[in-house]
Amino acid sequence: MARAHVVGAGVAGLVAALALARGGCAVTLHEATPVAGGRCRALPDGTDNGTHALMGANHAALRFLDAIGARAGWVEPEPGGLPVLDLADGAARRIAASPLAWRDPALRPPGLTAGGLLALLGMALPLTDRPVAEALAKHPALLRGFVEPLTVAALNTPVAEASSARLGQVLRRLGGAGAARLLVARDGLGPDMIAPALATLEAAGATIRFGSRLRAMTQADGRATALHLGEETVALAEQDQVVLALPPWEAARLITGLKVPERHAPILNLHFARAGEGPVRFVGLVGGLCQWVLARPSGVSVTVSAADAETEEAVETLAPRAWAEIRRAAQAFALAGDWPEATPPCRAVKERRATPRHGVGIPPHAPRRPLKNLALAGDWTWHGLPATIEAAARSGEAAAKALLPRGRA
Numbered sequence: 001m002a003r004a005h006v007v008g009a010g011v012a013g014l015v016a017a018l019a020l021a022r023g024g025c026a027v028t029l030h031e032a033t034p035v036a037g038g039r040c041r042a043l044p045d046g047t048d049n050g051t052h053a054l055m056g057a058n059h060a061a062l063r064f065l066d067a068i069g070a071r072a073g074w075v076e077p078e079p080g081g082l083p084v085l086d087l088a089d090g091a092a093r094r095i096a097a098s099p100l101a102w103r104d105p106a107l108r109p110p111g112l113t114a115g116g117l118l119a120l121l122g123m124a125l126p127l128t129d130r131p132v133a134e135a136l137a138k139h140p141a142l143l144r145g146f147v148e149p150l151t152v153a154a155l156n157t158p159v160a161e162a163s164s165a166r167l168g169q170v171l172r173r174l175g176g177a178g179a180a181r182l183l184v185a186r187d188g189l190g191p192d193m194i195a196p197a198l199a200t201l202e203a204a205g206a207t208i209r210f211g212s213r214l215r216a217m218t219q220a221d222g223r224a225t226a227l228h229l230g231e232e233t234v235a236l237a238e239q240d241q242v243v244l245a246l247p248p249w250e251a252a253r254l255i256t257g258l259k260v261p262e263r264h265a266p267i268l269n270l271h272f273a274r275a276g277e278g279p280v281r282f283v284g285l286v287g288g289l290c291q292w293v294l295a296r297p298s299g300v301s302v303t304v305s306a307a308d309a310e311t312e313e314a315v316e317t318l319a320p321r322a323w324a325e326i327r328r329a330a331q332a333f334a335l336a337g338d339w340p341e342a343t344p345p346c347r348a349v350k351e352r353r354a355t356p357r358h359g360v361g362i363p364p365h366a367p368r369r370p371l372k373n374l375a376l377a378g379d380w381t382w383h384g385l386p387a388t389i390e391a392a393a394r395s396g397e398a399a400a401k402a403l404l405p406r407g408r409a
């Protein structure tokens, strides 16, 4: 039986490992840390590192959830359109992310005009690449109320810097039926993705090794010939295959000459210990600190993407600011339960290299298979999308396909 070593148990590595195991390989998954999930993981107390949302258009991610039996845990909290509160003027509206729903004027983004629609179309079918703020300069209300929140969420890059062509990759995918449905994990990334993924892998015969960091790799004649994992060296036989499902800086350290994205952007998440009975809710805020608020029975989480300045701030000043905004959102959209004035205990999770920055220009192109027996995976290796769960899942599928014999992928 062919042996496959998958290095990195983030989403890309989990997807690749499952595809290889189901394709008939004896899989060993090596993860440097004590837990799986990478940038999409549960912390030791069960809190998500950060809120992760999926869209209906994320077919590879949803395929993976189906494959691990976890699809039912991902719920659509706002089927009637995303509630968005503008903190500057107090306007509370529902906005549909899908252009198909804009036939209903009540669900249109604020400031949407015929000219604004053309500007969006221009980004979806790009002839040029420029900063999103520049592409929407003539439509400031549309930029503020819809395009900026979408850009910051999907590209994790401020609009003054974010690539309009990269945003176009997202816009093009929102048109299909059900494509813009927003889904979140009902109980958390641990129970709703990582635990079922590990259980499915084990049931498929894979071995999972935590604390197994790939320190170095020996290469000869265009092949990987040995993996130096922790204290151990694994010699690779002729038939053995390797998937490196690593963040860009680790892949660049291991493969000489590999071009990878070098600039990254942080995401800040604030998790408030506020238990409630109500249904899962997801609310957008414009014009303040909080960008998205996820209220689940287990707690309330705030996401601040492209958080260059905010990650430098202390939780003691961030938490009361955020909580005051959350209370306004709770009132505007009648979120169930009590929302007391006193700020509940809050924990800040700062992911400093959450994703690459998606600025203007062509990103470095990583080859899928830089060595004969080695394929790369990872969100940054999938060029058709910004770095997301979907990009990671697609890259994992593609890496497995590149290594499996035809007909077994």
Ligand SMILES: Cc1cc2nc3c(=O)[nH]c(=O)nc-3n(C[C@H](O)[C@H](O)[C@H](O)COP(=O)(O)OP(=O)(O)OC[C@H]3O[C@@H](n4cnc5c(N)ncnc54)[C@H](O)[C@@H]3O)c2cc1C
Pocket (backbone or CB within 6 Å): 007, 008, 009, 010, 011, 012, 013, 030, 031, 032, 033, 035, 036, 037, 038, 039, 040, 049, 050, 051, 052, 053, 054, 212, 213, 214, 215, 245, 246, 247, 250, 267, 268, 269, 351, 353, 354, 355, 377, 378, 379, 380, 387, 388, 389, 390, 392
């Ligand atoms: C706070 C936050 C919020 C986000 N929100 C969203 C969202 O709402 N929707 C969305 O689609 N995406 C979101 N993302 C992006 C998404 O999490 C990533 O795109 C995705 O998880 C990347 O997966 P990956 O497998 O490519 O990489 P990673 O998750 O980085 O996985 C790489 C793995 O390799 C391991 N590793 C590193 N070096 C070694 C080594 N030498 N040897 C062995 N193992 C090693 C790491 O520990 C890690 O487990 C968010 C990211 C963050 C941080």
